[in-house]
Amino acid sequence: MLELSSIQKKYILHWGEMGTKWGISRTVAQIHALLYIWPEPVNAEEITVALSIARSNVSMSIKELQGWGLVKVTHVMGNRKDHFETLTDVWEMFRIVMEERKRREVDPTFAMLEECLAEMKKSRDSDKYTKERLLEMQDFFTTANKCYEQTRGLSTSSFRKLAGMGGWVLKALKLG
Amino acid sequence: MLELSSIQKKYILHWGEMGTKWGISRTVAQIHALLYIWPEPVNAEEITVALSIARSNVSMSIKELQGWGLVKVTHVMGNRKDHFETLTDVWEMFRIVMEERKRREVDPTFAMLEECLAEMKKSRDSDKYTKERLLEMQDFFTTANKCYEQTRGLSTSSFRKLAGMGGWVLKALKLG
DNA sequence: CTTATATTTCAGAATATTCTGAAATTACAG
């Protein structure tokens, strides 16, 4: 009934720690790690036991993961319980998280900068320096976003190719 | 004595919120925002008043920011107080944070994966599936790191150029 | 419909994090 090896535990615990450093709760990260390394879909009861957490915590955390688009429900023949699984393609996972963080965090920041700059214009604010800084921040977000747009669509294999080119592309473009 | 406009407050508060979503304490992020938009170096006392926080909190938070390499001390002529300032180049800031997060979070994860895989080999672990997943995760980190290595050195203006190319580079490389 | 199983919700407990205030330490002017 889902017995974790010490190696699997190690991986899951580490992933939990990582999560906390990125604003994701330990449990949510651990569940994701468990689903990632387990060969079959796992049900809530099994997660409860494997990670020694409350049933309700599993429920909430799974919802959170579903909110990120990282976990989906499946069903096992002859079993009424919901079973959960996550993606096996790490790049795809990464892409999803990027997209979601952009939506949740970058876009609102963009809006805030826009608002601040608009208000500054309206009030003929004489605070040149702050305006300069806000513009530079806006420029950063704009440029970073463009870079992101250009690569967001790349497949896993494309990334691997790009990584394998050893930087000559960028050198050729004289972007050193 | 460092009076914040409502726009400046808005920016600082937003930045504080953002911080919490990325595992950085509200205060630390707010102080960073304040230093970023303020035209002159700011001393601890001023931060205390401007953000309505305890003097000791300023001290600790500044230390944290210094730990990230984002804030440095300067001195104002005829004033014994330490004054603080941060970078004005957002890209440089971003680069520093990336580098530091890599060191603090990616490298340890790399090491953990290495350890897990080594242990698996030693114990002739028959858990093929988990091994596969760990290898794939390792591959992701390796490739992502290579991509990062290739761009970490790019200057701010190079990034802007790259962003301006509208993706034709990647298309030309048939990396769609 | 009844009953058993499964899931969700949510108030409050447990825990973790952040912040404060007082005391200790450091730095330096006189």
Add this chain to the structure above:
DNA sequence: CTGTAATTTCAGAATATTCTGAAATATAAG
């Protein structure tokens, strides 16, 4: 030295987050 200003430290308070357990709700088999 001595005294004062500046900074740091850190125990515990305040706060925020996460987690639990019990109750409510949903689902479906009989």
